[in-house]
Amino acid sequence: MSADAGVRGWDVLAKAAARAREVREESAAVRELLRVEVGGEPYALPIERVREIVRLCPITKMPRAPELVLGVISLRGEIVEVLDLRRALGAEAPEPTRRSRIVVLHGETGEITGWLVDVVNEVLRVPEVDLSAPPGDASELVTAICVRGDRFVSLLEPDRMQSLVAD
Amino acid sequence: MAGKSRKSARDKAQQEFVSEAEELLDRMRDDLSALAEASAAGRETPPATLNQLFRSAHTLKGSAGMFGHGLLAELAHHLEDILDRLRMGRATLGRPGLALLDESVSLAAVALEKVGRAEEAESLAEPITDLIGRIAAWEPPAAEAPGVSLQALDVPDGLLRALTEYEETRLRESLGRGRGLYVIEVDLDLASFEEALGELTRAIQEVGEVISTLPSPGAGNEASIRFLLLAASDLGGAELAARLELDAGAVRAARAPASMAARAPAPSAPAASAEPPEAEAATLKSLSETVRVDIKKLDELMNLVGELSRERTALRALTARLAADRASARIAGELDKIQRGLERKTQELQAAVLDVRMVPLRQVFDKLTRVTRRLRLDLAKDVRLELRGADTELDKLIVEQLVDPLMHLVRNAFDHAIESADERARIGKPAEGLIQIEATQRGHDVAVEVRDDGRGIDPEAVRARAIERGLVAADTPLTRKEIFDLLFLPGFSTKSEVTEISGRGVGLDVVRSNVAGLGGLVAVDSVPGQGTQVTLTLPITLAIIQALLVGAEDETFAIPLAGVRETLVVNASEVQRSAGRELLNLRGDALPVLRLAEEFGLRAVARDQKQYAVVLGIGDARVALLVDRLEGQQDAVIKPVQGPLRTLRGVAGATEIGAQTAVLVLDVSALVADAGKRREAKS
Numbered sequence: 001m002s003a004d005a006g007v008r009g010w011d012v013l014a015k016a017a018a019r020a021r022e023v024r025e026e027s028a029a030v031r032e033l034l035r036v037e038v039g040g041e042p043y044a045l046p047i048e049r050v051r052e053i054v055r056l057c058p059i060t061k062m063p064r065a066p067e068l069v070l071g072v073i074s075l076r077g078e079i080v081e082v083l084d085l086r087r088a089l090g091a092e093a094p095e096p097t098r099r100s101r102i103v104v105l106h107g108e109t110g111e112i113t114g115w116l117v118d119v120v121n122e123v124l125r126v127p128e129v130d131l132s133a134p135p136g137d138a139s140e141l142v143t144a145i146c147v148r149g150d151r152f153v154s155l156l157e158p159d160r161m162q163s164l165v166a167d
Numbered sequence: 168m169a170g171k172s173r174k175s176a177r178d179k180a181q182q183e184f185v186s187e188a189e190e191l192l193d194r195m196r197d198d199l200s201a202l203a204e205a206s207a208a209g210r211e212t213p214p215a216t217l218n219q220l221f222r223s224a225h226t227l228k229g230s231a232g233m234f235g236h237g238l239l240a241e242l243a244h245h246l247e248d249i250l251d252r253l254r255m256g257r258a259t260l261g262r263p264g265l266a267l268l269d270e271s272v273s274l275a276a277v278a279l280e281k282v283g284r285a286e287e288a289e290s291l292a293e294p295i296t297d298l299i300g301r302i303a304a305w306e307p308p309a310a311e312a313p314g315v316s317l318q319a320l321d322v323p324d325g326l327l328r329a330l331t332e333y334e335e336t337r338l339r340e341s342l343g344r345g346r347g348l349y350v351i352e353v354d355l356d357l358a359s360f361e362e363a364l365g366e367l368t369r370a371i372q373e374v375g376e377v378i379s380t381l382p383s384p385g386a387g388n389e390a391s392i393r394f395l396l397l398a399a400s401d402l403g404g405a406e407l408a409a410r411l412e413l414d415a416g417a418v419r420a421a422r423a424p425a426s427m428a429a430r431a432p433a434p435s436a437p438a439a440s441a442e443p444p445e446a447e448a449a450t451l452k453s454l455s456e457t458v459r460v461d462i463k464k465l466d467e468l469m470n471l472v473g474e475l476s477r478e479r480t481a482l483r484a485l486t487a488r489l490a491a492d493r494a495s496a497r498i499a500g501e502l503d504k505i506q507r508g509l510e511r512k513t514q515e516l517q518a519a520v521l522d523v524r525m526v527p528l529r530q531v532f533d534k535l536t537r538v539t540r541r542l543r544l545d546l547a548k549d550v551r552l553e554l555r556g557a558d559t560e561l562d563k564l565i566v567e568q569l570v571d572p573l574m575h576l577v578r579n580a581f582d583h584a585i586e587s588a589d590e591r592a593r594i595g596k597p598a599e600g601l602i603q604i605e606a607t608q609r610g611h612d613v614a615v616e617v618r619d620d621g622r623g624i625d626p627e628a629v630r631a632r633a634i635e636r637g638l639v640a641a642d643t644p645l646t647r648k649e650i651f652d653l654l655f656l657p658g659f660s661t662k663s664e665v666t667e668i669s670g671r672g673v674g675l676d677v678v679r680s681n682v683a684g685l686g687g688l689v690a691v692d693s694v695p696g697q698g699t700q701v702t703l704t705l706p707i708t709l710a711i712i713q714a715l716l717v718g719a720e721d722e723t724f725a726i727p728l729a730g731v732r733e734t735l736v737v738n739a740s741e742v743q744r745s746a747g748r749e750l751l752n753l754r755g756d757a758l759p760v761l762r763l764a765e766e767f768g769l770r771a772v773a774r775d776q777k778q779y780a781v782v783l784g785i786g787d788a789r790v791a792l793l794v795d796r797l798e799g800q801q802d803a804v805i806k807p808v809q810g811p812l813r814t815l816r817g818v819a820g821a822t823e824i825g826a827q828t829a830v831l832v833l834d835v836s837a838l839v840a841d842a843g844k845r846r847e848a849k850s
Contacts, residue, residue: 060829061722062815063767069812072821074829077470079821081810113810165811 029128035153036103037119039091042153044124044146049158051104051112053120056096068165070116073102080104082114088164089139105158113162124148131155178285184234185283188227192279195223195272203265211344212253212260214337214376220268221250227275238295239278245302246271256336267302274298280459290533321421322350326381326395334379334397341376341399347424349407351396352383352417360392367396370411375400400424462563465524472517473804477824479513480801482506517802521708525560528606528615531570532557535577535604542581549599550585552577556606561613562708565685569615569705572678572689576617576701577602584621584699594696596620608707612729615703624693626650633659648787651691655679678703683836686727686819688785704785714803714822714832717781718796719763723830725803725822726792730835732784734797738777742793751780751791758782758791759842766817766838783835790842805832817841 033044034053052075059071059082070082082102086093102114131144134154138145141161142154198220205213228243249267253260260268278291320327330338342348351371355363364380371377379397400407401424408418486506489499532554539552561569585591585600592598603618626647633639633653645653653659654675678701679689687705706712706729714725715734735753742749742760749760760780763769780791803822819834 058828060821060831061769062812062818062831063722063769064815064817065812069810072808072810072829072831074821074823077474077806077823079806079808079823079829081808081812083810111809162811 031126031128031131031155033124033126033153033155034103035121035124035148036085036101036117037121038085038089038117039093040118041089041091042121042148042151043085043089043117043142044126044153044155045103045105045158046155047123049105049107051106054102054104054114056100056102056116066165073114075104075112075114078112080112080114082116083161083165085115085117085161088115088141088161105161107158107162115161124153181234181282181285184230185279187230188239188279189276189283191223191227192272192276195220195227198223199265199268199272202260202268206260206262206265214254214340215372217250217254218333221247221254224250236278236282238292239275239282241299242271242275242278242295245299246275249302249305254336255333256340263305267298267305270298271302320348321419322348322397323395326350326379326397329381330379330397337376337378338397338399341378342422345424346375346399346401347403347407348378348421349398349400349404350419350421351398351411351413352393352419353396353413354391354393356391358390360394364394367411371396371398371400374402374407374410397421460523462524465520465563468520469524470804472513472520473802473822475513476517476802479506479510482509521562524562524564524708526563526566527558527560528566528569529557531566531573532604534570535573538574538577539581539602542578546581548581548585549588550581551599551601553601553603555604559606559608559613560707561705565705565708568681568685569703572681572703573604573615573617575678577604580617580619580621580699584619584623586622609704613705613707615705616700617703618698618700620698623695623698624651624654624691625695626693629653648690648692651693654691655689679840683834683840686729686834686836688788688836690787712803712805714801715781716798716801716824716830717763717779717792717794718798719767719794720769722767722769723798723824724763724794725801725824725830725832726781726783727805727819727832727835728800730783730785730839732782732789734779734781736777737780737791737793753782753791756789758789760791760793761838761842762793764795783839785836785839788839790839792838803830803832 032047034047034050035042035044037043054073054075057073059073061071062069062081065071068083068087070084072079072081074080084093085103096116097118099119101117101120103117103120104112104114106112126146126148130146132146134142134145138154141156141164143157143160144155145152146155147153198216201216202212202220205211205216224243224247228240228247231237231243232240246268249264253264274291274295278295281291327335338348351367353363353367368377368380376399377396378399381395381397383393383395398407402410403424404418404420405415408415411418482502483506486499486502489495489502492499535554536552539550542548543550580602581600585602586594586596588598591600601620604615605618606613606615608614629650630639630645630653633650633656634641636659638653638656638659639645655678656676659676675689675691682689682703682705685705687703690702690704691699692702693699706727713728715728715731717724717726737751742751744750745757749762750757751760776795778793778795779797780793781797783790783792801824803824805820805822807820808818817834817837819832819837821829821831824830
């Protein structure tokens with residue numbers, strides 16, 4: 001009985017601490033980022049641009065399209081182009097696996113585009129101050145990097161991703 | 168560049184005007200229904216509502232005038248006029264007055280809708296002028312000014328003198344009704360008096376009316392401001408103070424209410440109150456039976472119909488499977504009957520939804536008339552525009568996208584084709600030039616012909632220019648039609664001068680791409696010296712199409728059935744090579760051959776097996792498209808492809824078949840046009 005109460009007490013404390021941390025992070029501009037894995041490396045996408053994440057479905061090839069464009073899918077009646085984020089980042093592009101996902105991003109005008117990634121991991125909350133300029137040799141799609149644990153996560157810029165094909 | 172940004176700034180301002188005016192009209196509609204309700208219930212016309220209506224009309228008049236919408240401003244002006252007479256008590260509303268107001272607001276809304284679509288409201292001139300005439304002629308029963316002396320009232324000095332004409336009218340009206348008149352004195356905190364005053368006003372309106380609000384000297388301390396409110400109510404002074412949560416001392420009676428019976432409509436109440444409620448209810452009904460719907464909603468509806476069709480297709484397949492088995496053949500028969508019924512209803516539904524999308528070409532024609540009027544002034548050329556078939560209906564989306572190409576053609580004809588008056592006189596043509604536009608429905612297509620009686624186009628000059636520009640080889644044999652088709656090549660122009668009216672060159676390639684985007688075709692014919700005729704052939708709708716599904720390698724494509732002339736089995740040997748191109752001999756005609764798999768890079772050349780030829784045709788142009796399989800027919804809703812690539816030559820869009828599978832829809836006109844071009848290039 002008393003042990004139970006003790007456990008509950010700790011639980012309450014832990015929750016309170018977590019809430020306090022959340023409040024602190026919120027007060028100092030926090031970016032929410034979707035962490036994905038592409039070619040074995042961690043990348044992040046701004047969550048406010050992510051409309052949805054869908055499992056891999058049959059992709060209809062677009063003839064005469066650049067290699068980057070895998071084709072189109074029907075997303076509940078909307079026809080959406082799916083682009084290969086792996087190729088966009090110069091990574092290997094093996095056959096998709098069970099963990100592959102299509103991240104559907106929306107642009108400024110509401111138009112949507114699907115991007116094939118290897119794995120969708122989690123939503124990160126990163127304080128703005130933890131984002132730093134990318135190294136000079138990073139892909140032009142990367143706007144910032146941050147450290148999570150012992151790894152660098154590169155933040156991608158959706159508009160630049162779009163313009164890969166548009167140009 | 169500067170012109171463009173100026174234009175967009177103006178468009179934006181117009182847009183703001185439209186949304187502001189829409190709000191005003193909405194509020195006016197609400198207020199009108201409140202008036203009608205009060206009138207139907209035999210209650211007094213709510214003065215605050217009437218006053219608000221007046222102010223809305225006043226604001227509408229101002230901004231419509233500022234944005235140059237004279238008709239709308241004029242209408243608002245007359246509305247304001249009626250409302251002013253009403254609120255001043257110089258007229259009583261009654262049923263005819265309510266009907267006039269209702270009609271004015273509805274008409275203003277229609278006019279505004281035109282403004283919103285950047286159309287001129289000129290076509291409304293007649294109904295508006297007519298309405299204004301009726302408003303002016305409206306002789307409302309004059310309200311009797313209650314003969315009450317204001318001097319006998321116990322109100323502070325100067326307060327009566329400070330009343331506006333409207334306020335005085337309200338005061339007399341209230342007194343005439345035997346209401347109590349009160350002077351309410353409140354000290355309000357300077358920091359928040361607006362809010363407090365608003366609250367007090369609302370509270371008073373619940374039990375009476377605020378006739379006037381005046382700031383007054385003599386507040387108790389520096390941090391507050393004193394207001395005098397002149398209010399009328401049927402309540403007694405103590406009761407009113409209690410309702411307003413004020414000290415009894417703050418509410419002073421200038422005159423006590425005559426009696427509680429004053430709550431019932433007084434004999435001098437507006438005539439409307441005597442009318443039977445049913446008659447009033449009739450005026451509440453909207454005068455127009457038209458509903459304005461966002462085209463996107465219709466698209467959604469169309470999508471649903473498309474999905475319904477697909478379900479039906481699945482049901483048909485299931486029925487066929489059941490029928491194949493003896494054990495379930497009877498059930499299959501019944502299912503088939505149901506399925507057919509469903510099919511019929513779905514088709515009716517589809518037709519009904521399509522019908523809603525249809526609008527007459529008149530909208531475009533009206534615009535062309537205006538453009539011509541302006542061109543006549545700008546170019547000082549005497550040209551008559553004759554329009555026929557304005558009632559021909561097309562899908563709203565198509566009609567909208569037809570404006571640009573037609574405008575382009577009319578400008579071309581005006582500027583380049585029709586000769587100057589001197590020249591026309593010299594060659595014996597009537598002084599007045601003529602541009603005729605005629606729309607006719609031909610089966611599932613609509614043909615729009617633009618004819619002029621100008622100088623025409625000389626095929627030899629076209630050919631010479633094409634050769635000079637390296638578009639065709641000097642020795643290429645070309646038919647007359649093929650020569651005129653050269654006009655559509657990008658950058659081709661028979662007139663080198665640049666004018667403000669038609670921009671650089673003739674730009675028929677723009678017209679072609681606009682029309683091709685709609686799944687249509689453009690053809691030119693001309694007789695030098697006599698005139699030119701441009702024919703646009705357009706599908707009636709884009710929303711839903713019958714599609715032929717074909718397969719090449721592992722892929723399936725949809726082809727709009729409207730572009731398919733026939734399908735046939737072809738053996739490899741039937742395709743012949745001649746002068747570097749492949750041709751299919753179809754009953755004596757040589758059709759250029761396109762191989763779908765190669766065209767779309769699905770496979771390297773492999774020409775040994777049996778294939779199917781889908782004969783694509785638009786107008787007179789035909790192409791044999793070779794495919795591996797024919798996979799059946801289906802209703803398809805063509806949707807745009809979203810993403811950075813968006814358009815690919817030869818692909819009109821995509822559609823969904825079965826669960827979650829996207830299929831590309833081929834752009835027949837692009838394929839036919841490309842095949843023609845390649846032919847010229849190779850030969």
